[in-house]
Amino acid sequence: TKVSETYRPIYHFTPSKGWMNDPNGLIFIDGEYHLFYQYYPDSTVWGPMHWGHAVSKDLVNWEDLSIALYPDSLGYIFSGSAVFDAENSSGLGTAENPPVVAIYTYHDMAGEKSGAKDYQKQAIAYSLDKGRTWTKYEGNPVLPNQGIKDFRDPKVSQITEADGNKRWIMTLAVLDRIQFFGSSDLKDWTLLSEFGQGIGAHGGVWECPDLLPFTTPDGKQKWVLLVSLNPGGPQNGSATQYFIGDFQNGTFTPDDTMIRWLDYGPDNYAGVTWANLPKEQNRTLFIGWMSNWLYAQRLPTKTWRSAMTIPRELSLFDVDGTLLVKSSPAEELLALRLQAISLSGKESVLPSEAVEILAEVDNEDHFQLKFSNELGEELLISKEMNLVTIDRRQAGKADFHPDFSAAHAAPMSWKAKNLRIFLDASSIELFVNEGELVLTSLLFPSTPWKKVEIGYGLDEVQLYPLKKP
Numbered sequence: 001t002k003v004s005e006t007y008r009p010i011y012h013f014t015p016s017k018g019w020m021n022d023p024n025g026l027i028f029i030d031g032e033y034h035l036f037y038q039y040y041p042d043s044t045v046w047g048p049m050h051w052g053h054a055v056s057k058d059l060v061n062w063e064d065l066s067i068a069l070y071p072d073s074l075g076y077i078f079s080g081s082a083v084f085d086a087e088n089s090s091g092l093g094t095a096e097n098p099p100v101v102a103i104y105t106y107h108d109m110a111g112e113k114s115g116a117k118d119y120q121k122q123a124i125a126y127s128l129d130k131g132r133t134w135t136k137y138e139g140n141p142v143l144p145n146q147g148i149k150d151f152r153d154p155k156v157s158q159i160t161e162a163d164g165n166k167r168w169i170m171t172l173a174v175l176d177r178i179q180f181f182g183s184s185d186l187k188d189w190t191l192l193s194e195f196g197q198g199i200g201a202h203g204g205v206w207e208c209p210d211l212l213p214f215t216t217p218d219g220k221q222k223w224v225l226l227v228s229l230n231p232g233g234p235q236n237g238s239a240t241q242y243f244i245g246d247f248q249n250g251t252f253t254p255d256d257t258m259i260r261w262l263d264y265g266p267d268n269y270a271g272v273t274w275a276n277l278p279k280e281q282n283r284t285l286f287i288g289w290m291s292n293w294l295y296a297q298r299l300p301t302k303t304w305r306s307a308m309t310i311p312r313e314l315s316l317f318d319v320d321g322t323l324l325v326k327s328s329p330a331e332e333l334l335a336l337r338l339q340a341i342s343l344s345g346k347e348s349v350l351p352s353e354a355v356e357i358l359a360e361v362d363n364e365d366h367f368q369l370k371f372s373n374e375l376g377e378e379l380l381i382s383k384e385m386n387l388v389t390i391d392r393r394q395a396g397k398a399d400f401h402p403d404f405s406a407a408h409a410a411p412m413s414w415k416a417k418n419l420r421i422f423l424d425a426s427s428i429e430l431f432v433n434e435g436e437l438v439l440t441s442l443l444f445p446s447t448p449w450k451k452v453e454i455g456y457g458l459d460e461v462q463l464y465p466l467k468k469p
């Protein structure tokens with residue numbers, strides 16, 4: 001590979017060039033998964049935000065399309081979502097050809113510089129060709145700012161209320177809390193309620209929320225509210241917390257005051273879920289930005305910056321009466337597997353930079369797995385008592401930011417039964433018990449990982465080389 005392509009993931013989505021952050025507007029339409037993303041094509045650091053656009057039929061082969069939304073006189077195009085307006089409630093399409101509607105934040109840089117407080121507002125754009133091309137609504141903004149600077153990242157979904165009425169609900173991040181707005185036409189929005197004061201983690205600003213219905217293992221309806229937080233995560237910097245509770249009459253009521261984290265690694269941020277998936281599949285599909293604002297803009301890649309996580313399927317599980325969200329690798333990833341290799345000896349050679357490793361845990365209190373390269377750099381995965389750790393302190397380049405070199409531990413009070421690891425050219429994603437505990441971590445080894453050593457506490461280790469989609 002060309003030096004300029006060093007660290008380019010083999011099976012994770014990256015933009016061909018330029019800067020990328022949050023996934024936006026995730027929507028499934030007519031057999032295609034759309035992935036829009038915060039994008040600045042002209043540099044490898046954050047700048048005037050566009051919505052980049054990629055599509056996939058299978059969540060592993062991504063085709064990058066042309067830019068969907070460009071910044072304009074109202075501002076940069078910040079994060080947001082997309083919905084299929086099947087009944088043409090917005091009037092932006094027709095009954096025969098209903099529109100896909102994107103709801104996003106305008107960030108007015110000039111307003112910010114002049115000291116104004118109302119420089120973030122919500123706007124819409126629509127597509128009449130199944131998400132290929134977009135027109136901004138001429139009546140923008142649809143939700144002006146009420147004087148709180150941080151007012152962004154609308155996630156809209158259609159919710160059927162107890163009385164059988166459907167309405168659009170916008171979940172919006174407002175400084176250090178969430179506001180819910182309601183609408184019948186996606187244009188006119190009314191504040192319904194607020195959530196977040198005195199509950200949850202507040203070490204930073206709340207961003208990129210998502211509100212999701214789930215069925216619990218014992219068949220009850222519950223709602224999960226994802227809220228990204230920057231900084232203030234369980235590691236240093238950005239991370240995603242979530243709340244479990246009920247959503248009724250436009251109000252979210254949490255079951256408890258526990259702080260829960262979707263991923264204990266340092267590098268999964270601003271993740272949200274796909275809209276408009278076929279109902280009968282009953283899946284909640286998630287993707288996150290595989291980075292952290294702490295050092296994202298200094299990562300050692302040359303022509304592009306950032307990748308998305310692998311797509312994950314979210315569900316609820318129960319640990320001794322406490323509900324938690326499980327993030328499992330999407331089953332579509334199985335299509336990447338090449339011929340399995342059973343690792344018998346203590347030490348094995350890695351056939352490629354892109355591998356998946358499965359292992360059974362036979363000592364739930366202590367286990368260890370180690371990757372290394374010819375330069376003696378090492379990546380350690382271990383469990384000691386109730387802490388699962390990814391230690392990247394010796395795992396290669398780290399001089400680009402003082403906080404990158406670290407060991408990241410996650411508490412696990414229940415039994416660890418198996419591991420599933422996805423390794424790519426510059427990342428590792430560790431799923432314990434198929435996603436009951438997850439750690440996502442970026443890595444920049446000076447030369448690719450060459451060896452894997454199965455330490456103690458693990459058994460029946462299988463390796464699948466993964467193909468380039």
Ligand code: FRU
Pocket residue numbers: 021022038049078079105152153207208270
């Ligand atoms: C989260 C975020 C969002 C914002 C976007 C700007 O990473 O800060 O809150 O809309 O990135 O690019």
